[in-house]
Amino acid sequence: MTTTKQEQARKKAAIKAAAALEKARLAVHDYAIACFECDDGSQVRAADDGRVLLMANMAEYTGWLNSVYDK
Numbered sequence: 001m002t003t004t005k006q007e008q009a010r011k012k013a014a015i016k017a018a019a020a021l022e023k024a025r026l027a028v029h030d031y032a033i034a035c036f037e038c039d040d041g042s043q044v045r046a047a048d049d050g051r052v053l054l055m056a057n058m059a060e061y062t063g064w065l066n067s068v069y070d071k
Contacts, residue, residue, distance in 0.1 A: 010069070011069045014065045014068070014069035014070075015065070015066075015069055015070055017065060018061075018062045018065040018066050018069075018070065021058045021061060021062045021065075022058070022059075022062050024058060025054075025055050025058040025059055025062070028051055028054055028055050028058070029055060031051070032044050032051045032052075032055075035051075
């Protein structure tokens with residue numbers, strides 16, 4: 001059984017992780033934009049591009065963490 005102290009530590013870690021994920025998602029987005037601007041074939045090609053999937057997964061998990069722990 002978890003204690004209040006453990007739950008508070010988990011909540012703090014979840015909020016910190018959500019913030020870090022959002023920062024990382026924005027960095028990947030900036031990278032994808034830079035690739036697009038190079039116009040050398042490195043731009044995002046489709047919804048199955050790893051960069052798109054990574055950003056979507058980070059956004060989804062950030063949203064879940066915030067919905068559960070940032071109350």
